[in-house]
Amino acid sequence: MTGLAVFPIIAGLIPFEALRRLVYKVVEERFRKALRHHIHDRYKTDVPIVTERPPKLSMGEAASPVCFELAKRMKKAPRALAQEIANSLKPIKGIARVEVAGGGYLNAFFDRGEFFRAAIAETGDEAAAVAEPVAPKGDAVKTIVEHTSINPNKAAHIGHLRNAVLGDTFARVLRHAGRRVEVQNYIDNTGVQVADVVLGFLHLEKTSVAEVAALAAAPKFDYLCWDLYARVTLFLAEDKSRLELRNQTLKDIEEGHGDAAAMAEVVSTAINHCHLRTLDRLGIDYDLLTQESDILRLKFWDAAFAMLKQRGAVELATSGKNAGCWIMQLQAERAATAAGEAGAEGAEAPVEENPEEADAKVIVRSTGTVTYVGKDIALHLWKFGLLERDFHYRHFHKHPDGHEAWVTSSESDDPGAPHFGQAQELFNVIDSRQAYPQKVVVAALRALGYKDEADHLKHFAYNVVALTPRCAIEMGYEIPEEDAKRPYIEVSGRKGQGVKADDLLDQMEASALKEVETRQPEASEPERRAIAHAVAIGALRYFLLRFTRSTVIAFDFEDALSFEGETGPYVQYAVVRVNGILRKGAEMDPALAIEDATNMAKLRSGEIDAGKFLGAPADDDIWDLVVLAASLDARLEVTLTSLEPNFLTRFAFDLAQMFNVFYHKHHILKEKDAEKRAFLLRVTALVREQLVTTLGLLGIVAPEKM
RNA sequence: GCGCCCGUAGCUCAGUUGGAAAGAGCGUCUGCCUUCUAAGCAGAGGGUCGGGGGUUCGAGUCCCUCCGGGCGCGCCA
Numbered sequence: 027m028t029g030l031a032v033f034p035i036i037a038g039l040i041p042f043e044a045l046r047r048l049v050y051k052v053v054e055e056r057f058r059k060a061l062r063h064h065i066h067d068r069y070k071t072d073v074p075i076v077t078e079r080p081p082k083l084s085m086g087e088a089a090s091p092v093c094f095e096l097a098k099r100m101k102k103a104p105r106a107l108a109q110e111i112a113n114s115l116k117p118i119k120g121i122a123r124v125e126v127a128g129g130g131y132l133n134a135f136f137d138r139g140e141f142f143r144a145a146i147a148e149t150g151d152e153a154a155a156v157a158e159p160v161a162p163k164g165d166a167v168k169t170i171v172e173h174t175s176i177n178p179n180k181a182a183h184i185g186h187l188r189n190a191v192l193g194d195t196f197a198r199v200l201r202h203a204g205r206r207v208e209v210q211n212y213i214d215n216t217g218v219q220v221a222d223v224v225l226g227f228l229h230l231e232k233t234s235v236a237e238v239a240a241l242a243a244a245p246k247f248d249y250l251c252w253d254l255y256a257r258v259t260l261f262l263a264e265d266k267s268r269l270e271l272r273n274q275t276l277k278d279i280e281e282g283h284g285d286a287a288a289m290a291e292v293v294s295t296a297i298n299h300c301h302l303r304t305l306d307r308l309g310i311d312y313d314l315l316t317q318e319s320d321i322l323r324l325k326f327w328d329a330a331f332a333m334l335k336q337r338g339a340v341e342l343a344t345s346g347k348n349a350g351c352w353i354m355q356l357q358a359e360r361a362a363t364a365a366g367e368a369g370a371e372g373a374e375a376p377v378e379e380n381p382e383e384a385d386a387k388v389i390v391r392s393t394g395t396v397t398y399v400g401k402d403i404a405l406h407l408w409k410f411g412l413l414e415r416d417f418h419y420r421h422f423h424k425h426p427d428g429h430e431a432w433v434t435s436s437e438s439d440d441p442g443a444p445h446f447g448q449a450q451e452l453f454n455v456i457d458s459r460q461a462y463p464q465k466v467v468v469a470a471l472r473a474l475g476y477k478d479e480a481d482h483l484k485h486f487a488y489n490v491v492a493l494t495p496r497c498a499i500e501m502g503y504e505i506p507e508e509d510a511k512r513p514y515i516e517v518s519g520r521k522g523q524g525v526k527a528d529d530l531l532d533q534m535e536a537s538a539l540k541e542v543e544t545r546q547p548e549a550s551e552p553e554r555r556a557i558a559h560a561v562a563i564g565a566l567r568y569f570l571l572r573f574t575r576s577t578v579i580a581f582d583f584e585d586a587l588s589f590e591g592e593t594g595p596y597v598q599y600a601v602v603r604v605n606g607i608l609r610k611g612a613e614m615d616p617a618l619a620i621e622d623a624t625n626m627a628k629l630r631s632g633e634i635d636a637g638k639f640l641g642a643p644a645d646d647d648i649w650d651l652v653v654l655a656a657s658l659d660a661r662l663e664v665t666l667t668s669l670e671p672n673f674l675t676r677f678a679f680d681l682a683q684m685f686n687v688f689y690h691k692h693h694i695l696k697e698k699d700a701e702k703r704a705f706l707l708r709v710t711a712l713v714r715e716q717l718v719t720t721l722g723l724l725g726i727v728a729p730e731k732m
Numbered sequence: 733g734c735g736c737c738c739g740u741a742g743c744u745c746a747g748u749u750g751g752a753a754a755g756a757g758c759g760u761c762u763g764c765c766u767u768c769u770a771a772g773c774a775g776a777g778g779g780u781c782g783g784g785g786g787u788u789c790g791a792g793u794c795c796c797u798c799c800g801g802g803c804g805c806g807c808c809a
Contacts, residue, residue, distance in 0.1 A: 391807040592757045607768045
């Protein structure tokens with residue numbers, strides 16, 4: 027039941043109507059529509075029209091195997107049907123011809139000149155970077171993406187970065203698709219992990235609140251807490267009776283009592299600032315930090331509890347192991363899921379009748395305190411605007427790009443505080459091990475009668491980042507012999523194991539800088555650092571996004587530090603090459619530059635027909651490049667329906683790779699035919715536009731030179 | 733025990749709703765810088781898609797079963 031969400035079928039997604047369609051998708055959809063109408067009229071049946079990219083360019087740009095399905099219904103040979111359809115199909119705009127291939131495929135060959143003209147018309151001026159997302163309309167669907175959510179008691183590590191980079195990337199993609207996106211970062215500042223560090227300061231270090239405040243002002247406070255946290259873990263493990271100390275500390279923090287509470291506030295606030303500084307290095311922004319302490323103090327749970335009791339969503343267990351607890355039954359949610367989404371969720375095992383409370387989840391403990399899940403239910407009611415409570419908001423952090431990150435407060439608003447919450451759709455980026463509590467929240471929404479909201483709360487699950495055994499040994503961790511043969515070793519933040527984010531970034535920047543120094547000797551020191559930074563971030567973000575979410579990433583410095591092959595820098599380098607060509611072209615001869623510009627305008631107007639450079643088989647490599655460049659929309663659609671980031675990283679890599687082949691084959695600036703030269707220049711500009719857009723969605727910036 | 737995920741080239745991984753001859757990167761081997769930046773390009777080699785059965789015109793993809801690995805099943809979060 028719990029791992030289901032790792033690969034969710036996103037049946038309940040609100041459609042992405044605002045997603046910009048580029049040429050490929052437009053023509054492909056015309057093809058599909060023509061087939062649908064034609065088959066409907068001629069054969070009086072409705073067959074789902076699937077299309078695909080043929081394996082080879084010589085087979086066209088889009089193909090449909092629809093005749094295989096139609097053959098079954100018509101009881102005729104697929105190839106004969108395909109022939110009939112190909113012969114009688116009316117001309118389709120943008121498609122030069124439709125042919126029959128193989129056992130009954132219908133292959134569409136696009137009109138190349140028209141396609142190219144449409145592609146450059148839709149991707150804007152070659153001088154303009156198109157990375158900026160279009161500002162969403164006021165009535166657009168509002169989506170809250172919750173990500174990062176690192177316990178504020180220690181430094182961020184590589185696993186946290188996977189979460190943050192996934193969340194940030196999808197926030198960018200959703201924004202690109204027209205959503206109003208609000209990014210929230212949930213802060214568990216009253217939990218066990220913070221309590222442990224507070225306990226460490228109070229009882230191991232004997233540090234006062236004022237002394238901790240002084241320590242917290244120094245850099246690397248998160249590193250200090252990292253080590254302290256590991257020592258506390260050992261301290262507690264040595265003697266189980268010490269757990270009483272932790273419970274007391276936790277209780278003090280939750281209730282806001284004494285030094286423990288004051289210190290928890292100091293520690294968590296300082297660590298939050300450390301985390302945001304680290305994530306600023308990766309270009310990740312937040313709109314709001316939601317603090318658990320404010321959920322407690324503003325009594326969100328009381329309001330949520332009243333709703334749950336009123337609707338009978340929770341019940342007081344009077345017997346059995348949960349006696350005295352308020353519990354929620356999960357059968358109802360499962361049954362509702364099975365009934366409502368029978369097709370999509372068919373893989374889920376049928377629920378057998380279980381008279382015991384095996385599937386019950388405790389929401390309120392017999393002591394009367396609410397569990398984490400209960401607080402999460404309250405928070406999610408608030409996110410959907412269903413709770414009769416709201417936070418106050420204060421300034422917290424200014425990102426380098428000027429964006430303001432706010433934090434919740436239980437006391438008062440800072441002037442100019444925006445309005446948060448009230449979304450129609452939520453994405454929670456949380457690792458897949460927490461699928462069960464996420465499911466409980468959905469069940470609670472459903473039990474309260476909020477079906478739409480339940481359908482639109484998506485657990486955006488991903489798997490952990492582990493270390494390769496070699497890497498773990500390099501880091502000095504003791505590995506049992508039998509574990510050394512395993513593909514990966516899970517590390518424990520509790521034990522102080524793991525690759526710290528800032529350390530990794532430092533190492534990547536240093537490695538990139540070494541390379542830049544040999545390649546760009548004439549650049550100034552700040553310029554070189556800026557390039558090294560961009561390359562390091564490109565490598566890191568790409569590395570974390572190139573896997574499917576369900577893959578356990580086995581981290582290794584060698585792989586992560588690579589700037590060659592399928593990496594971010596490879597893609598950045600392709601953009602840099604385009605920059606070089608366009609820059610050199612402009613520098614070489616002003617007269618030529620003017621002539622190029624004039625011819626490029628003629629290509630746009632159609633005065634020069636690009637078709638003449640794309641028609642011959644010898645030009646197929648250029649045509650292939652143009653089609654791929656104009657297919658970003660198709661990849662984005664797959665990315666959004668699957669919620670898998672690797673479709674985008676793959677697209678960036680494929681396009682960069684195809685451009686590199688083109689680059690080696692055609693020496694653009696030496697092309698003698700002026701019109702052809704302008705055409706080739708326009709192709710490179712088109713490639714740059716699409717690469718820059720895609721990299722922008724991945725949170726990667728390509729430098730001018732590298 | 734129950735549930736979920738994974739198993740594809742030496743290694744790390746792609747392969748959306750089943751569709752045309754299984755892909756990429758790394759590593760290995762061979763070439764290519766007086767050239768728009770070689771963080772690159774060209775080529776070679778490398779696979780019983782864990783095993784077996786089934787559904788289908790068509791299966792790496794769906795179903796069953798077995799083997800091997802991971803995770804989840806708290807009055808923790």
